[in-house]
Amino acid sequence: AGAGLLALRGDVVARVLTASVQPRTLLVAGVTIAVVAAAWCVTVLATAWTARPERPSVAPRALGVALVAALCTAIAAPSSVGVRYALIQRDVVTSLFTTGTTSGTAVAGGAVPVQGKADPWAGVPRVNMLLLGSDAGRDRTGVRTDSMIVASIDTHTGDAVLFGLPRNLERVPFPASDPLSKVWPNGFDCGSVCLLNAVWEQAATTHRDLFPGDPNPGLTATRDVIGEVLGLKIDTYTIIDLSGFQALVDAMGGVDINVPRRIPIGGGHNQATGNALPIYGYIEPGRQHLDGYHALWFSRSREGSDDYDRMGRQRCMVSALLDQANPVQLLARYPALAKVAKNNIQSGIRQQDLAAWVTLVERIQRGKIRSLPTTNKVVDVTDPDFAKIRRLVATAITPKVASTPTPGATATARPKPDLATAQDAKAVC
Incomplete structure (x- = not known):
């Protein structure tokens, strides 16, 4: 079970890292996070408005407002960080890495991995x-x-x-x-x-x-x-x-x-x-x-x-x-x-x-x-x-082909490199 969890964790990390270098995915992720966060906050506000008492006293009203504000902040804070990271990463990927094979940018004729394969490097030793x-x-x-x-x-x-x-x-x-x-x-x-x-x-x-x-x-x-x-x-x-x-x-x-x-x-x-x-x-x-x-x-x-x-x-x-x-x-x-x-x-x-x-x-x-x-x-x-x-x-x-030690051979001092x-x-x- 432990090995399975480690394998699953490694697979999840690999998927996240792979997504983090795809500009389109990053843009979609940033927009999606922002939209979901906004919708969530609207849902919280709508729920609070529907459930409010008809004539609340000052204390319950203040408590309700504080609770709604806290919930929206709890949603908005991590969401804003997620959007920021996604857009920063997209900016880095699009500015740092090339999109073609122009001489002086990418290397024309250089070995490249094959997209869509289980192992993209299978044909590139x-x-x-x-x-x-x-x-x-x-x-x-x-x-x-x-x-x-x-x-x-x-x-x-x-x-x-x-x-x-x-x-x-x-x-x-x-x-x-x-x-x-x-x-x-x-x-x-x-x-x-x-x-x-x-x-x-x-x-x-x-x-x-x-x-x-x-x-x-x-x-x-x-x-x-x-x-x-x-x-x-x-x-x-x-x-x-x-x-x-x-x-x-x-x-x-x-x-x-x-x-x-x-x-x-x-x-x-x-x-x-x-x-x-x-x-x-x-x-x-x-x-x-x-x-x-x-x-x-x-x-x-x-x-x-x-x-x-x-x-x-x-x-x-x-x-x-x-x-x-x-x-x-x-x-x-x-x-x-x-x-x-x-x-x-x-x-x-x-x-x-x-x-x-x-x-x-x-x-x-x-x-x-x-x-x-x-x-x-x-x-x-x-x-x-x-x-x-x-x-x-x-x-x-x-x-190099690994050498097989001779049976009964004694250890010798490590040679100089x-x-x-x-x-x-x-x-x-």
Whole structure:
């Protein structure tokens, strides 16, 4: 009986979440709640009027009015919250997610689930999502892709591999289908200036004329080149402005994460003068509950470390947020989350596919998340072996056959992790 109740609860939650990503359903729900609440209040008023005494004294009349007011308030208060949430959610869904396959918004040719099937992902064994952290601050010109991660997801098991790419990767190749391949046929190679995180501005500003009709050439070129580096077809993307990351974590109620060492808050150097910047404090090592401010510094701090250490912390943060995102618990914080999402997140997921993505996210939370960083310990970032990178990626996403232990074998010490293979995110974080 208990198992049946849990299964029923899970089914109800899944149905509610599925309905919550359908704009038409949300609009109908909002209108229906408002109409039902109004009708209910009218019924209460009509009943009170019919049942009133012919000549009530002052006290009973006052009591009757107070009772009717209390009943109508009890109906109107939760109903107004329901209408508000439904309309907020509809606004977020329609503004955040795409409706078509226009280049630069949705990814043309990307794998998409099949609507109306019991399992919409049955014909899509794997989907690859590009996760970009955009650092477009007021003091900076253009967009800098400060964080670049591809999540390759097994749609049947929910197992995912996070591939992190360093922003200083050089000589990155453009596929023949990308217009920048005409400018850089042998890869993006002009020394230390031509880094992976500079591709966006090459397309968005320097060579925008090569992308006629494309509303977001920077995204197109970045997506194309990362797919070529990894040997993967990028199916969709999510971009979060890092200035909004702090607000997002705060709206989620914070995040629990293992801090491997003291992480400086501040530090680094002024890019204009070269002078050292002050350190304002530290995030202490150990298991910590971080608010948005400290989560951002955990993910971005470079003082006393390098880009590769920072990449590892960013992947741990992504894994922690995915693992701890509970749709039911987030409901109470929803208005704040919706505001952050609308102002700071872009996505290539189509509105008509959102219900299928709800199913996939539930599978990811039950699956295993592994991580494979493309660091200087795996590849030479100044002269990368892209064939090697693609082999490592292919190996990481190939399902492994479980080995059978030899009878009588004795346990041995745990070997050091192979940096060229994907590691369990929970184990390394």
